[in-house]
Amino acid sequence: MGEKEQLERARARFIDSMAQNMNLYGITPSVGRLYGLLYFSETPMTLDCMKDELGMSKTSMSTSVRQLQELKMVEKVWKKGVRKDLYQSIDDWYETFSDLFSVKWRMGVSLNISSLRKSLDEINELIEDQTTSEELKAEARIDKEKLEHALEYYHWINRLIDSIETKEIFKFIPKGKDKE
Amino acid sequence: MGEKEQLERARARFIDSMAQNMNLYGITPSVGRLYGLLYFSETPMTLDCMKDELGMSKTSMSTSVRQLQELKMVEKVWKKGVRKDLYQSIDDWYETFSDLFSVKWRMGVSLNISSLRKSLDEINELIEDQTTSEELKAEARIDKEKLEHALEYYHWINRLIDSIETKEIFKFIPKGKDKE
DNA sequence: AAGTTCGTACAGTTAAAACTGTACGAACTA
DNA sequence: TAGTTCGTACAGTTTTAACTGTACGAACTT
Numbered sequence: 001m002g003e004k005e006q007l008e009r010a011r012a013r014f015i016d017s018m019a020q021n022m023n024l025y026g027i028t029p030s031v032g033r034l035y036g037l038l039y040f041s042e043t044p045m046t047l048d049c050m051k052d053e054l055g056m057s058k059t060s061m062s063t064s065v066r067q068l069q070e071l072k073m074v075e076k077v078w079k080k081g082v083r084k085d086l087y088q089s090i091d092d093w094y095e096t097f098s099d100l101f102s103v104k105w106r107m108g109v110s111l112n113i114s115s116l117r118k119s120l121d122e123i124n125e126l127i128e129d130q131t132t133s134e135e136l137k138a139e140a141r142i143d144k145e146k147l148e149h150a151l152e153y154y155h156w157i158n159r160l161i162d163s164i165e166t167k168e169i170f171k172f173i174p175k176g177k178d179k180e
Numbered sequence: 181m182g183e184k185e186q187l188e189r190a191r192a193r194f195i196d197s198m199a200q201n202m203n204l205y206g207i208t209p210s211v212g213r214l215y216g217l218l219y220f221s222e223t224p225m226t227l228d229c230m231k232d233e234l235g236m237s238k239t240s241m242s243t244s245v246r247q248l249q250e251l252k253m254v255e256k257v258w259k260k261g262v263r264k265d266l267y268q269s270i271d272d273w274y275e276t277f278s279d280l281f282s283v284k285w286r287m288g289v290s291l292n293i294s295s296l297r298k299s300l301d302e303i304n305e306l307i308e309d310q311t312t313s314e315e316l317k318a319e320a321r322i323d324k325e326k327l328e329h330a331l332e333y334y335h336w337i338n339r340l341i342d343s344i345e346t347k348e349i350f351k352f353i354p355k356g357k358d359k360e
Numbered sequence: 361a362a363g364t365t366c367g368t369a370c371a372g373t374t375a376a377a378a379c380t381g382t383a384c385g386a387a388c389t390a
Numbered sequence: 391t392a393g394t395t396c397g398t399a400c401a402g403t404t405t406t407a408a409c410t411g412t413a414c415g416a417a418c419t420t
Contacts, residue, residue: 003306003309003311003312003313003316004316006302006306007302007303007306007316007319007320007323009302010298010299010300010302010303010306010323011299011323013295013298013299014292014295014296014299014327014330016295017291017292017295017296018292018330020291021288021289021291021292023288024284024285024288039326040323040326042322091326091329093329093330093333094333094336097333097337104204105204108201108203108204109201111197111200111201112194112197112198112201115193115194115196115197116194116197118190118193119190119191119193119194120190122186122187122189122190123187123190126183126186126187126190129183131183132183133183136183136184136187139187140187142222143187143190143191143220146219146220146271147194149271149273150194150198150273152355153273153274153277156274156353156355156356157277159353160349160353163352163353169340169352172343172349172352173336173339173340173343175332175336176336
């Protein structure tokens with residue numbers, strides 16, 4: 001039955017490619033492959049089932065699936081009579097992109113802004129201070145300008161994140177199904 | 181001269197924070213710190229100078245600065261009488277974001293799309309084929325639908341990348357200097 | 361041409377991340 | 391209560407990435 005294999009090969013190729021490029025979302029290939037497996041699975045899967053399909057340890061499945069759950073890419077489902085935990089993929093990729101992008105970038109930018117503010121305050125203090133030498137003040141003013149320049153950029157990034165988090169971005173770039 | 185140190189500490193805090201969060205752009209902290217150093221440097225720097233400032237090997241400086249060059253975050257400058265290569269940071273962060281985001285994402289999405297197309301073709305072939313069992317065809321149709329769903333999403337991402345690469349995004353989210 | 365200085369390739373080392381196997385607690389079964 | 395089954399914490403191992411030191415080619419100086 002070579003045709004069955006052909007289908008599986010086609011599926012596997014895409015899953016692999018997808019898994020490889022998931023680093024864009026901060027997801028390792030192994031975890032990505034697991035997502036791909038669930039994405040194409042007809043029915044929800046157990047840890048043991050995943051383990052068998054991917055040829056990895058059950059421990060890995062457990063931690064990977066938990067990771068995917070935290071990213072809201074996978075959810076646990078209940079089925080009466082089945083004692084094992086069952087998982088299935090969540091297939092709204094727009095939502096996933098929005099979540100992942102927002103979380104990752106917001107975190108980084110916030111940290112940067114807060115340390116930037118602290119530094120900016122200190123530098124302002126230095127500039128105000130009477131005892132600071134004129135020479136040092138000049139240097140401080142240059143730094144201040146650079147920090148303010150950076151701050152402006154961070155605010156822009158924050159607004160970009162806002163528009164993605166709130167889905168406002170879809171007003172500008174609609175989801176549509178147009179050809180490439 | 182504690183005030184000099186205060187300025188340096190303020191600067192170092194920001195550079196460190198920036199460097200830590202550069203993984204968002206696919207840049208390691210070490211390379212990020214080098215960029216920060218150059219960003220705040222009054223004058224272009226030599227490899228030896230960077231090495232001394234960061235306490236790392238000259239080899240690392242060489243490879244890191246080359247990386248930053250490829251990302252168009254740093255450029256080589258000429259100064260008559262100076263034999264060593266001189267480097268300075270490129271400070272248009274909007275441009276940098278645009279470049280980095282486009283390059284990284286375009287690459288990944290393209291690879292995914294091309295493998296997706298190949299798989300889609302194979303599956304279509306399978307569906308058309310007279311010899312394929314009805315059972316397998318049903319399975320193939322499900323896969324086909326999932327692949328097409330994915331393709332639609334990739335096209336959206338591509339349009340997002342387009343808008344960032346062409347700077348059209350700034351029409352929607354202007355660079356402005358408004359308060360947060 | 362011989363002697364410097366500079367930047368980078370390459371091989372080796374160190375540091376970090378991914379993965380596995382064991383072992384154990386929780387929940388179920390008899 | 392004793393016996394299963396399941397999922398995960400933890401420690402140990404393997405794999406991968408980052409960094410260093412040596413060594414060499416290219417370009418310059420004398």
